[in-house]
Amino acid sequence: MNKTVEKIKQLVFSGDFSGNTKEEIFARCYKAVEKTLEITPFDQQLEAALALSEGKIVQMQTGEGKTLCAVFAACCHALNGGNVHVLTFNDYLAKRDCEWMKPVYDEMGVSVGCITEDTPREQRREIYLRQVVYITAKEAGFDYLKDFACFETEKMCFPKPDFAIFDEADSILIDEARIPLVIAGDVAVRENGSTAAVYGKIDCFSEGDYEFDEESRNIYLTDNGADKAEMIFSADNIYSEKNTGLLAKITACIKARDILQEDKDYIVKDGKIVLIDEFTGRAAAGRVFPGEVQSACEAKHGLKITSRGRIIGSIALQYFARLYPKISGMTGTAETSQEEFEKFYGMLTAIIPTRLPCKRIDHPVEIYFNGEEKRKAVVNAVKEAYEKKRPVLVGTESISESESLAEELMKIGIECKVLNAKNNFEEAGIIAKAGERGAVTISTNMAGRGVDIKLGGEDSSDKDFVVSVGGLLVIITSMRESSRIAQQLRGRAGRQGDVGESRFFAALDDEIMVKNGLKKLCGRHYPTEAFEGAVTDKTVLREAERIQRISESNAFDERVNLMKYTFIGEKHREMTFSKRNALLDGEYNSDMWQKYSPELYEKACEKFSKEAVAKLENEVLAALLNEFHSDYLDYTAYLREGIHLTQIAGRNPAEEYNIACEEYYESATKSVPERMGEKLEELVRCDKIEDYKIEKPTNLYTYLLNDMAEEFKAKPILLNVFSEDDDEESSSDTEQDGEKQGFFKKLFGKK
Ligand code: ADP
Ligand code: MG
Numbered sequence: 057m058n059k060t061v062e063k064i065k066q067l068v069f070s071g072d073f074s075g076n077t078k079e080e081i082f083a084r085c086y087k088a089v090e091k092t093l094e095i096t097p098f099d100q101q102l103e104a105a106l107a108l109s110e111g112k113i114v115q116m117q118t119g120e121g122k123t124l125c126a127v128f129a130a131c132c133h134a135l136n137g138g139n140v141h142v143l144t145f146n147d148y149l150a151k152r153d154c155e156w157m158k159p160v161y162d163e164m165g166v167s168v169g170c171i172t173e174d175t176p177r178e179q180r181r182e183i184y185l186r187q188v189v190y191i192t193a194k195e196a197g198f199d200y201l202k203d204f205a206c207f208e209t210e211k212m213c214f215p216k217p218d219f220a221i222f223d224e225a226d227s228i229l230i231d232e233a234r235i236p237l238v239i240a241g242d243v244a245v246r247e248n249g250s251t252a253a254v255y256g257k258i259d260c261f262s263e264g265d266y267e268f269d270e271e272s273r274n275i276y277l278t279d280n281g282a283d284k285a286e287m288i289f290s291a292d293n294i295y296s297e298k299n300t301g302l303l304a305k306i307t308a309c310i311k312a313r314d315i316l317q318e319d320k321d322y323i324v325k326d327g328k329i330v331l332i333d334e335f336t337g338r339a340a341a342g343r344v345f346p347g348e349v350q351s352a353c354e355a356k357h358g359l360k361i362t363s364r365g366r367i368i369g370s371i372a373l374q375y376f377a378r379l380y381p382k383i384s385g386m387t388g389t390a391e392t393s394q395e396e397f398e399k400f401y402g403m404l405t406a407i408i409p410t411r412l413p414c415k416r417i418d419h420p421v422e423i424y425f426n427g428e429e430k431r432k433a434v435v436n437a438v439k440e441a442y443e444k445k446r447p448v449l450v451g452t453e454s455i456s457e458s459e460s461l462a463e464e465l466m467k468i469g470i471e472c473k474v475l476n477a478k479n480n481f482e483e484a485g486i487i488a489k490a491g492e493r494g495a496v497t498i499s500t501n502m503a504g505r506g507v508d509i510k511l512g513g514e515d516s517s518d519k520d521f522v523v524s525v526g527g528l529l530v531i532i533t534s535m536r537e538s539s540r541i542a543q544q545l546r547g548r549a550g551r552q553g554d555v556g557e558s559r560f561f562a563a564l565d566d567e568i569m570v571k572n573g574l575k576k577l578c579g580r581h582y583p584t585e586a587f588e589g590a591v592t593d594k595t596v597l598r599e600a601e602r603i604q605r606i607s608e609s610n611a612f613d614e615r616v617n618l619m620k621y622t623f624i625g626e627k628h629r630e631m632t633f634s635k636r637n638a639l640l641d642g643e644y645n646s647d648m649w650q651k652y653s654p655e656l657y658e659k660a661c662e663k664f665s666k667e668a669v670a671k672l673e674n675e676v677l678a679a680l681l682n683e684f685h686s687d688y689l690d691y692t693a694y695l696r697e698g699i700h701l702t703q704i705a706g707r708n709p710a711e712e713y714n715i716a717c718e719e720y721y722e723s724a725t726k727s728v729p730e731r732m733g734e735k736l737e738e739l740v741r742c743d744k745i746e747d748y749k750i751e752k753p754t755n756l757y758t759y760l761l762n763d764m765a766e767e768f769k770a771k772p773i774l775l776n777v778f779s780e781d782d783d784e785e786s787s788s789d790t791e792q793d794g795e796k797q798g799f800f801k802k803l804f805g806k807k
Pocket of ligand 2: 122507
């Protein structure tokens with residue numbers, strides 16, 4: 057047994073634990089759990105809790121009781137004067153876990169609360185003051201961003217980040233890490249032509265007019281297509297700078313029409329396009345496609361084109377996580393991503409063994425000739441289990457696959473429940489019942505994650521029967537980018553020493569196999585004629601497994617590469633945000649007006665009083681910083697369009713991008729005093745100080761850009777044509793401080 061765990065238990069038995077050392081707090085917490093929840097924490101849970109409070113990523117299998125582990129680490133930090141955010145996978149879990157664990161916190165004298173999407177902003181302020189807050193990373197991130205649009209410190213609500221515990225850490229810190237949270241406000245909206253009008257004119261674009269790059273999921277016009285575009289839209293050169301917006305609209309419209317699929321990539325609900333999250337398989341409310349694609353999609357379905365205003369601020373989840381001086385996380389699947397946790401977040405992984413030996417049988421991947429054969433095998437596997445009344449959970453790739461499979465099963469008389477974006481709310485209830493006799497549950501990847509599946513129903517009353525037929529059978533219908541997804545699904549079965557089984561299906565023509573070149577890897581072993589049953593050729597099986605590793609390492613490289621482009625923006629955001637906060641806090645006062653023109657400044661002070669002018673000046677500067685940052689975001693988005701980068705071919709694109717951002721930031725900073733001066737001139741022309749209006753957003757919108765990586769992927773593709781060597785990258789950055797410099801250097805230093 058771990059020495060510290062041993063010591064904690066000794067303290068528990070001796071009853072002598074009134075102090076505030078980690079061991080004493082853990083012992084007190086142990087007692088509080090026994091008293092309030094009437095369960096006894098396992099040694100493994102204490103071990104995991106210790107790792108959490110040391111800032112590690114804890115791998116602990118599904119159903120082993122991670123929710124409780126977080127409480128120990130949270131109490132320990134809170135009782136030493138800190139505040140803690142437990143960042144949950146979704147709103148349902150934030151609420152559930154907070155309510156579930158509240159008695160323990162109460163007993164420990166630690167205040168706790170939860171915030172979900174529908175918690176009003178006025179209440180949030182109060183809840184954030186509590187020592188421990190359960191909330192999703194997205195909600196927390198949005199609150200952080202929204203403060204950037206506040207003009208009074210009293211109205212700001214996000215506290216100084218301190219310690220965050222990420223539940224389902226791999227999902228947030230890896231899979232969703234690059235997703236930027238965005239806030240937009242309806243100030244100075246720049247309408248530059250209607251996407252609907254463009255959509256109405258793309259009828260004549262057909263296959264030969266564009267190319268779709270499978271890998272980057274980007275559309276490029278061919279020469280033919282470019283000629284057509286120039287004719288239809290009367291443009292002299294579609295690639296010229298002034299037509300950038302138009303070109304983006306055209307490609308977005310073609311993409312919406314030919315590439316994006318309803319029910320796979322998005323659903324149409326209440327007259328809106330709602331994206332489907334690739335990883336969770338659920339509708340991501342409020343999430344939109346990047347750039348023009350959202351509007352193009354709206355045009356495709358004849359919906360009202362939504363105005364989202366101007367972007368005020370954005371932060372990718374991984375950078376949001378890095379705002380916390382201390383983070384830790386827990387998940388059922390961390391082992392295969394250890395390197396990434398360490399590299400991106402400096403976190404070590406602790407692997408906690410299961411309390412009871414795992415009895416689940418995991419079968420190796422079964423590969424079929426094509427999707428049709430695979431489907432037959434999946435249906436058979438379900439049927440076989442259903443006939444024995446054995447519960448089955450099928451994990452599919454998309455909503456449309458879930459639905460077509462359900463339909464097929466219904467036809468042969470198999471009742472099943474479908475878990476997907478369309479019945480979001482019942483999800484938790486359905487998944488909790490997935491272990492009942494005869495239950496067939498079909499779900500997209502991680503729907504219902506975090507909810508326990510008990511054998512024999514929620515109260516386990518029928519457990520003996522379900523055990524007698526082999527426990528829960530998990531069926532995975534395809535290989536995904538990361539093996540973690542399959543591993544997560546497998547973990548649904550065989551919890552806490554239960555029996556269970558998992559089967560994993562794939563087809564030679566699955567997208568992942570084709571995209572990563574299985575055929576080439578297999579050479580002459582690749583089957584050319586249809587056959588029944590699963591592949592037995594060892595080479596094919598081995599290469600198929602290799603595909604999984606290839607796709608994982610591609611995804612990893614892509615994330616590293618992406619970071620080379622996003623890091624600088626985060627640095628600049630931080631600089632702008634903290635300057636703005638300091639102004640509103642009164643920590644720092646602007647003297648730009650006085651410097652710009654002492655005469656005008658005197659005049660303003662005489663007219664409106666010195667104090668009033670000083671207060672206004674700070675506010676005006678804060679508003680200007682908002683404008684400044686929005687301009688910066690516009691500019692960098694423009695840079696990322698990729699097309700422009702053909703001009704810097706031969707040089708390192710990431711470095712060039714960073715230099716361009718830095719130059720822009722510097723020159724924009726230099727223009728601030730001048731811009732402030734113009735405002736002073738406006739002010740002295742006013743009769744009353746109230747007549748001077750600061751432009752502030754009246755409405756805020758929040759959304760997630762689903763995949764910023766798309767924008768960046770275009771670049772190397774364009775550049776590789778010209779440049780032989782993209783890999784020799786050196787740091788272009790010299791202004792970073794301390795730890796972050798090391799991080800940045802490492803990032804650029806690596807291939
Ligand atoms: P995880 O997040 O690791 O998947 P949960 O925290 O959801 O697991 O807990 C799974 C189940 O285990 C819950 O029903 C919980 O009540 C139960 N559980 C957790 N810890 C204990 C314990 N020490 N003794 C008995 N039951 C426990
Ligand atoms: Mg959990």
